[in-house]
Amino acid sequence: MGLIVQKYGGTSVADPERIRAVAEHVAFTRRHGNDVVLVVSAMGKSTDNLIALAEQVSSTRPGREMDMLLTTGEQVSMALVSMALADVGIDAVSLTGDQMGIITDSVHGKAKILEVKADRAREAVAEGKVVVVAGFQGLSTSNEITTLGRGGSDTTAVAIAAALGADSCEIYTDVTGVFTADPRIVPQARKLKRISFEEMLEMAGAGSKVLALRSVEFARNHHVPLHVRSSFTWEPGTWVNAEEPSVEDPIISGIVQDVNESKITVQSVPDRPGISAALFEPLASANVNVDMIVQNSSADGKTDISFTVPKSDLQVALGIVETVAKSIGAAGITHQTDIAKVSLVGAGMKTSPGIAAKMFRVLADEQVNIEMISTSTIRISVVVAASATERACQVLHRAFGLDSGEAYSAPLPDRK
């Protein structure tokens, strides 16, 4: 007898038929001897519809009231799912974030979970009930209803799994798992059976949309094994966990592309201390999410600084950078939106030098120009022209042995 937390995303509860399918699957999970706690997102596009409604009503839209509005989406889902469970003979009880004891900080629209007081859910499970929780929401320490921001339902599920000591947290979505690359771009992409928390974190950071970065962080910190799978096929998906990598694991787990970034370059900046701070502090204050930063000093005491920001932050960022550029005596600024970031992610990289060199060679052979480079211990990201995205992903997928399913083995002593 185990306890499984199941999270169903918006597409999994998009209409009455899908909601009834979820109820059937919960019944199936129960017949296999497991207790179940569900976390549900808002139906389909309902959150987007609520936002559109708010935009028609108001230009100010205070965060507190936006949270009052948006939390209704998950509340509708949880009630409907509970009713569907009643139809298949399962005693279910729905709980809002408040009722579930999801305590957050007071930042409306992107609150952070501070604590989960899971007593009410624990008692309900002990009474043999299935608990259906509204994802994405909580109650702040100042007693206000909050939302966790996009991807918040995944985080809700992981936090509840951690609080209840669940055996695993299943994330049901509209894809069958985590893939070696985006199958729409690389047809040979394969579903991974397993990936480590660290690799999943890098993939999420590199632009993978399968799991929200915060939920993976939370799962890693609280040792909650995740199972990403499809509510359309119900087949086994991808496990995300903390298992030690084995020699059978490929060095490269996957390739991730991100076309939502844009690039800003500040030209001929005087190369002296404090310049970077002058540039990036105001961007941070404006909540602009700066990703890659490249700076090359030249001999004449001047330097170009380039960095990427999400396309959605570009206008705000340009406004700030123009002001700063003048004040620090830069020659000017340029920006590009026709770029893409392509990343290789793999835990095996730590112990396999030469991956970066091979990546650059493969892209060069394909005439793909690299505009920026950044690396972590288990990720290499390059910025290329947007038009080269597909080609870059495809050649890298093949070159690193992901097409065939065989591990890429670099010719290195410690991997032989």
Place this chain on the structure above:
Amino acid sequence: MGLIVQKYGGTSVADPERIRAVAEHVAFTRRHGNDVVLVVSAMGKSTDNLIALAEQVSSTRPGREMDMLLTTGEQVSMALVSMALADVGIDAVSLTGDQMGIITDSVHGKAKILEVKADRAREAVAEGKVVVVAGFQGLSTSNEITTLGRGGSDTTAVAIAAALGADSCEIYTDVTGVFTADPRIVPQARKLKRISFEEMLEMAGAGSKVLALRSVEFARNHHVPLHVRSSFTWEPGTWVNAEEPSVEDPIISGIVQDVNESKITVQSVPDRPGISAALFEPLASANVNVDMIVQNSSADGKTDISFTVPKSDLQVALGIVETVAKSIGAAGITHQTDIAKVSLVGAGMKTSPGIAAKMFRVLADEQVNIEMISTSTIRISVVVAASATERACQVLHRAFGLDSGEAYSAPLPDRK
């Protein structure tokens, strides 16, 4: 400086444009020196849409989960109205029924308000804020979210007005007030400037849809003056209050028709004690709302019993009555759905005998056959053929002086 509770029904917050109009009107009310607490219904048809969705998902639909579902409708409204208020520079705070301290019993779908713990609202008003409350909902003594049933938002508003000691409770709707008759049936119908609680109760009981009966009862019991008016024209409407009637008041305040009743007759029932109980107890147990009852004993020891029930309860009622009719040895049962109830309501009736006689004469002159009669101290109701409804209302409206606006003065000593 007064405190006004304003309740906006579904048509008053049906779309973004109407929501912004509500915000403007609240600003207008504030400029006139009043504090305002709003109670809002769900937007337009959104409650009906949620019910339809539930019916597609589930055939059981547990009451607790229906309440979880339906309360989202008012939550959406209150958030949007608060955002619109922010746009016109008003500091507003929305409160769910739970947050407003609306404490109810535990009957899901038709909970009764037990208490209003208005501290949070009182504090917010003291801080100069406008409070926007979700109507129709509360928190039960067992900590569950409940709904008050249809018309519940009116009751919410009156209960809050009573708890806060508001100067008045304005009920904004899609008509401009309470009329002497339904203007769609009697074009000469006029808006009443004032009506007593007792008359309004009788009108609601007789089928008037302007105010929910429960909310009028609550207002009377807690001495809350009501002002029924339109959110489309904003003109002064009808006051419902406890003022003593003056000699200028008409004897008859209005005529109300109700075409939602049906009539059941149990034929040739043995005329002995206990028969009525045998018939009406099982109907009450099944929550069938029996309205008028007529029984005439005849010389042969047999009697016909006729009564009316809402058309929506007819099938359930017939099932019960068929069983009972057999067990008590009745000859058979018949039923009619092509009937209407027409009622005259007026506090002046108490002191003016002869109203009933005049009513029957007027209808007889118009060849309208009366099938059933029931009376209270300030109401006379008759059941007529549905096809005669309009004619009956029109001739009564004229005969009792409502067309012209002059009070009907019966030729009686105590009114001279």
